[in-house]
Each structure stands twice: as C-alpha cells, then as structure tokens.
Amino acid sequence: MTTPTPPTEKPVLTGRRMFFIFAAFFGTIASADAFLVTSAVRTWSGTEATSPYKAGQLYNGRLAEARAQDARGWTLAPTVSREPDGHVRVEVTLRDKSGAPLAGETLTATLERPTDKRADRSLDLTEAAPGLYAAVGHDLAPGQWDLVVDVLQGAERSFRRKSRVVLR
Numbered sequence: 001m002t003t004p005t006p007p008t009e010k011p012v013l014t015g016r017r018m019f020f021i022f023a024a025f026f027g028t029i030a031s032a033d034a035f036l037v038t039s040a041v042r043t044w045s046g047t048e049a050t051s052p053y054k055a056g057q058l059y060n061g062r063l064a065e066a067r068a069q070d071a072r073g074w075t076l077a078p079t080v081s082r083e084p085d086g087h088v089r090v091e092v093t094l095r096d097k098s099g100a101p102l103a104g105e106t107l108t109a110t111l112e113r114p115t116d117k118r119a120d121r122s123l124d125l126t127e128a129a130p131g132l133y134a135a136v137g138h139d140l141a142p143g144q145w146d147l148v149v150d151v152l153q154g155a156e157r158s159f160r161r162k163s164r165v166v167l168r
Contacts, residue, residue, distance in 0.1 A: 043116070069159050073097030076161040078109075078147055082168055088137040092125055092149055101131020105151050111137060111165075112146040125149070142167050 077093045090109055094102040104127070113119035121140060125133035144166055151159035 065157075065160075072159065074102065074151075074159055075099075076149055076151075076159065078149060078161070078163055078165070080145075080147060080165045080167065083136075088140045088167060090123060090125070090135050090137060090147065091128075092133045094131050094133065094151065101129075103127065103130040105133075106153070107133045108150050108152065109135060110148045110150075111140060112148060113141075114144055114146055114164075140167060 073096065075093075075095045077095075079091045079093075081089050083089055088111075090111075092107060092109070094105060094107070096102050107125040109123040109125055111121045111123070119141070121137055123135035123137055125135045128134045144164060146162055147165050148160065148162045150157050
C-alpha cells in the first residue's frame with residue numbers, strides 16, 4: 001500500500017506580494033522610459049531652424065533664388081567616394097546650360113550629418129580641371145550625409161545643390 005502525499009499549499013496572493021509585483025512592473029516601465037527620453041534629448045534636439053518664424057519670413061526670398069537658379073540652367077554633378085586611406089574625396093562637375101564646363105568659379109561644400117549637426121564638415125573645393133572641382137575630407141564616419149554644394153559669386157550664393165550621399 002502506498003502512503004498518500006499530503007496536499008501542497010498553494011501560494012497566497014497577499015496585499016504585500018501584489019504591491020511588489022506592481023512596483024516591479026511599473027518601475028521597469030518608468031526606468032525604460034527615463035532612459036529613452038534621456039537618450040533622445042541628449043542626441044538630437046529635433047530643431048532644423050533656430051527660428052521657424054524667421055525662416056517663414058525668408059521663404060519667398062528662397063523661392064526667388066530657386067527660380068533664378070533654374071533660369072541659369074546649370075548642372076552640378078557630385079561624386080563622393082572613400083579612398084583606400086580612409087579619407088573621403090568629393091568631386092563636383094559644373095556645367096552651363098549648353099553643357100560646357102564652368103571654369104573659374106568658387107565652390108564650397110558642406111557634408112551635413114542628418115541626425116547630428118555637430119558632425120558637419122565644410123570643404124573648400126579647388127578646381128582640378130575646367131569645370132571639375134575637388135576636395136578631400138578627413139575623419140568622416142560611414143553612413144548617410146547630405147552634401148550641400150554652393151557656387152559663390154563674390155559673397156553671394158548663385159547656385160546650390162543638396163544631395164544625399166552614403167559613405168561606406
């Protein structure tokens with residue numbers, strides 16, 4: 001004959017145990033939220049313009065600049081590549097309405113990090129051949145960048161092209 005096993009006691013859900021379960025659950029949620037909010041605030045402010053009101057006032061002027069740029073009919077073709085030594089080479093071909101190279105222009109380039117403006121780098125493009133302008137950038141991390149090329153005539157910007165590039 002076998003001896004019967006005594007029944008095991010079931011755990012009792014007391015008020016103290018329920019408090020600890022709720023505290024652990026909501027404490028975990030609050031900790032995760034605090035970490036995510038802190039990370040978001042520290043990495044990117046989220047602002048594109050320091051004064052949206054001022055940017056709105058300048059909008060019509062920017063439209064007029066865009067129409068004048070289109071009327072010129074210039075084409076700007078950028079090429080960005082990473083060299084074996086890790087530096088980034090930026091080459092820009094600039095042509096007029098008829099397709100002839102535009103020589104003797106002053107060009108500047110800015111590589112802008114879409115997620116962190118602190119990583120932006122400015123480059124002065126020098127003329128390597130008629131209509132071909134080049135520069136080399138240092139310490140540029142892989143990933144997506146916005147390449148903004150400005151053609152300057154004196155202190156005025158006469159042409160601007162912005163394109164997204166991916167550095168490997």
